[in-house]
Amino acid sequence: MSAVLEVSGVSKRFGAFRALTDVTFDVREGETLGLIGPNGAGKTTLFNIITGFLRPDAGGLHYGGEAIDHLSPERRVSRGMVRTFQKSMVFPELTVRENIAMAARQRAGVGLRWGGAQRRLGAAEARVHQLIGDSGLRRSGGERMSDLSYGEQRIVDLLISLALEPRLLLLDEPTAGLAQEEAERLLQIVRHHDARTSVVLIAHDIDIVFGACDRIAVLNLGQVLCCGTPEVVRADASVRAAYLGALADS
Ligand SMILES: Nc1ncnc2c1ncn2[C@@H]1O[C@H](COP(=O)(O)OP(=O)(O)OP(=O)(O)O)[C@@H](O)[C@H]1O
Incomplete structure (x- = not known):
């Protein structure tokens, strides 16, 4: 290896x-x-x-x-190279999906280039859906971060990092x-x-x-x-x- x-x-x-x-x-x-x-x-x-x-x-x-x-x-x-911190870095007023989507879109380069933006946006949304589904969070993604427990917020922190495909x-x-x-x-x-x-x-x-x-x-x-x-x-x-x-x- x-x-x-x-x-x-x-x-x-x-x-x-x-x-x-x-x-x-x-x-x-x-x-x-x-x-x-x-x-x-x-x-x-x-x-x-x-x-x-x-x-x-x-x-x-x-x-x-x-x-x-x-x-x-x-x-x-x-x-x-992606790092998480001891303190949660989410945006509390945004939903779970919005928080993860920001990272997925950044990774996909959506908004930075015109060509193929729609396709990249679709791939980013699919990635968000998959991350939430695989996480075992039992949340749809539409909940505001501030309504989640501390533990659930830390899990979303991790999903945000993974959305960047480090x-x-x-x-x-x-x-x-x-x-x-x-x-x-x-x-x-x-x-x-x-x-x-x-x-x-x-x-x-x-x-x-x-x-x-x-x-x-x-x-x-x-x-x-x-x-x-x-x-x-x-x-x-x-x-x-x-x-x-x-x-x-x-
Ligand atoms: N900017 C700094 N200036 C002076 N001393 C520092 C600085 N940053 C860290 N230290 C000291 O360096 C040592 C190592 O700190 P560090 O935070 O890396 O340890 P750690 O293993 O992460 O500890 P913990 O498990 O408590 O988080 C500590 O004694 C700390 O006080």
Whole structure:
């Protein structure tokens, strides 16, 4: 399996504080990679570097085989890198369908070019319909976002991201604050994502990460302790010592 993203020797300081030190790992085509670590381990800082909001002090990134360190966040998005934030980004006054449709139309390029606009609009609408239907939301799409539960809004956040048909989807704590059933539904959507999309998932809930991810990278104090399959990570002595001691009992 080839790598869609390669992070090589990335380091980042904030003043004298080392937030990341020599971080190296890759994200492979179509996989879901979990990114875990205690509070302050550097997970969000790493997302900020991958998406271009922060520049590393050392090291670099390759995306689709190309160095992207010089690319702005906007250029990275236009190449299929999509990120969700810990806070919901929907428009509360618009309906579920309208929120997702904005993303689907942007992806389809509707409104940017005249030629074939009608066909692209039709394809975008079909995509919205399919995403809502496959989501298990039990909503028609005509409801205003503000009338949905918090958990349902987070699921729509994910559908908006998927409507952009990302090549690399970066999910920052998408299940935080969700009831168990909603978290499982959201992860089911992630698991059944388009096989061409690679996902990096930050989550604090160990059961969620071990259940949903093909591989897991463990950060601790800004360093990668281990990166491998759930079985490899679960068996790693340094991970157990630093972070997953509780796993020994599970
Ligand atoms: N802009 C900044 N200036 C100074 N320190 C920062 C800045 N951004 C992050 N840090 C520090 O870097 C460390 C890593 O933060 P980061 O948010 O990346 O961790 P995290 O693993 O995402 O934590 P959490 O799980 O709590 O979200 C923390 O100690 C944080 O206080």
